[in-house]
Amino acid sequence: xxxxxxxxxxxxxxxxxxxxxxxxKFALLNRCLSEQGLLxxxxxxxxxxxxxxxxxxxxxxxxxxxxxNNKQTPQEVRRMGLPWSEPLRKRTLISPNGTLLAAHLxxxxxxxxxxxxxxxxxxxxxASGFCILNDLAVxxxxxxAQGKVKKVLIFDCDVxxxxxxxxxxxxxxxxxxxxxxxxxxFPARKAQSDLDVALAPNTSDAEYLQVVASTLSNLIHQQQPxxxxxxxxxxxxxxxxxxxxxxxxxxIRERDRLVLELAKAHNTPVATVIGGGYDDDRKALAKxxxxxxxxxxxxxxx
Ligand SMILES: [Zn+2]
Numbered sequence: 001x002x003x004x005x006x007x008x009x010x011x012x013x014x015x016x017x018x019x020x021x022x023x024x025k026f027a028l029l030n031r032c033l034s035e036q037g038l039l040x041x042x043x044x045x046x047x048x049x050x051x052x053x054x055x056x057x058x059x060x061x062x063x064x065x066x067x068x069n070n071k072q073t074p075q076e077v078r079r080m081g082l083p084w085s086e087p088l089r090k091r092t093l094i095s096p097n098g099t100l101l102a103a104h105l106x107x108x109x110x111x112x113x114x115x116x117x118x119x120x121x122x123x124x125x126x127a128s129g130f131c132i133l134n135d136l137a138v139x140x141x142x143x144x145a146q147g148k149v150k151k152v153l154i155f156d157c158d159v160x161x162x163x164x165x166x167x168x169x170x171x172x173x174x175x176x177x178x179x180x181x182x183x184x185x186f187p188a189r190k191a192q193s194d195l196d197v198a199l200a201p202n203t204s205d206a207e208y209l210q211v212v213a214s215t216l217s218n219l220i221h222q223q224q225p226x227x228x229x230x231x232x233x234x235x236x237x238x239x240x241x242x243x244x245x246x247x248x249x250x251x252i253r254e255r256d257r258l259v260l261e262l263a264k265a266h267n268t269p270v271a272t273v274i275g276g277g278y279d280d281d282r283k284a285l286a287k288x289x290x291x292x293x294x295x296x297x298x299x300x301x302x
Contacts, residue, residue, distance in 0.1 A: 002043040003297050004105040004112040005033070006098045011116045013087035020242075021082060021130045022278060028286035029115050029274070036290070038297055039115075045105065049090075050097035050138070057141035058134055058168050060125035067092070067132060080127035092132045095119065099135035099273055100142055103227060106271035107148060110264070111300045113293050117273030118231040120162035120179075121187065128164065129186055135273065136229050137168040140175040143227065150174060153225035155216060156181075156193075157255065158233025158275040159243035163191035176223050180212060182236075182244045195219065201244040205251035208236070213258050220266050228263050232256055232292040233275025234285070242278045249288060256292040260299050272296065 007030055015023035033039035055064055066072050070084045082088060098114045105112035119131035136154050143149045153176045154169070156162040162179040169175040176194045183198035190196065197215055199208065219225075234252055235243040247255075263270035272292050279285035 001109065001301060003038070003293070003301050004045055004102070004109055005039050005043055005115060005293065006045045006047060006102045006105070006112065007039070007115040008046055008091070008094050008098060010087065010091045010094055013091065016083070020278060022282050022285060024282055025277065025286050025289065026116050028282055029289045032286045032290045033115070033293055036294070038293055045101055047094055047097040047101045049093045050100070054100065054142050055096065055133060055138060057145060058124065058137040063125040067127070076126060080132060081130045082132070096133050096135040096138040099229070099271065100139045102271040102273070103139050103143060103229065104148070106269040107227060110269050111260070111296050113272045113296055115274060115293075118158060118233060118275030120156055120158060120165045120231060120275070121160070123164045124168050129160070131164060134164045134168055136162070136165045136231065139229060140169060141172065144172070144174050149226040151176065151223060151225045152227045152229060153219055153223055154178065154229045154231070155219070155259065156231040157212060157236065157259070158231050159235040159240070159245055160185045160233075160276060161187060161190045161196065162193060162231065163187045166191040166193040176219065176225065178215065178219055180215060184244050186242070199245065202246045204246040205248055205254070208245065208247050208251060209254055209258065212255050213262070216259060216262050220262060220268060225268060228268055228270040230259055230263075230270055230272045231275040232259075232272050234277035234288040234291070235275070237277070237279070237288060240278055241280065242276065249291075252288060253291045253295065256295040257299070260295055264299055
């Protein structure tokens with residue numbers, strides 16, 4: 001089979017090159033996967049803009065209107081951490097639909113990868129830490145409302161806690177949130193996921209992989225989810241400027257393989273999102289984000 005990949009040219013747009021947020025990484029990831037022959041017109045899916053009905057499942061209508069019309073307060077813009085622009089508005093409204101599309105594709109193919117997404121710090125009515133709309137919460141809420149799944153597991157391995165996802169889904173027992181993150185990282189005030197695993201700074205490959213494997217294995221057995229949304233953030237990398245863990249590139253590859261292997265072994269569909277990653281070497285960063293797609297390809301298509 002062909003591995004379904006979801007992406008959109010609007011994800012990267014001209015952006016201050018020295019900004020901490022590497023907006024060009026999405027286009028670089030596309031290029032990296034094209035060069036490997038993993039991304040071709042035959043397996044590329046392009047999402048449209050999310051409808052307000054979809055976004056309202058997880059977000060406050062007034063907040064959406066404020067963001068779309070560039071009417072956020074200076075304090076809100078600071079917390080968002082990104083300069084508002086028309087291209088930012090456009091990509092922000094498309095990306096949640098990309099994760100939703102990847103989830104639908106995963107439900108029919110077993111696996112699908114969104115080459116963006118994982119904006120897990122976005123809350124119901126405010127942006128935070130480069131995250132404006134919470135694609136994971138929007139996708140979980142929408143699939144549950146559509147009756148496509150009875151239970152969904154959000155397995156978040158970004159180095160930062162998925163606080164927005166946990167808060168938005170706190171009252172939704174059919175969406176299980178799990179965050180494995182470094183305890184010392186942003187956000188300073190953590191939300192409460194259904195399961196939080198807080199790792200000490202400098203945790204390295206062996207311990208990290210053991211924790212990821214046992215945590216996911218237990219969750220799959222206990223919860224029997226119909227779908228896993230996997231946030232494969234690569235800011236766990238030892239040299240990531242915004243992460244405090246000590247995981248190698250080999251460790252990231254191993255993590256992605258074991259997560260996908262566990263899902264596949266249990267016949268649980270899995271949709272991946274790329275999550276965080278902030279290396280100043282943007283090409284190396286894009287290659288790191290490609291690892292999860294490479295592992296998916298090897299497991300489902302090789
Ligand atoms: Zn992160």
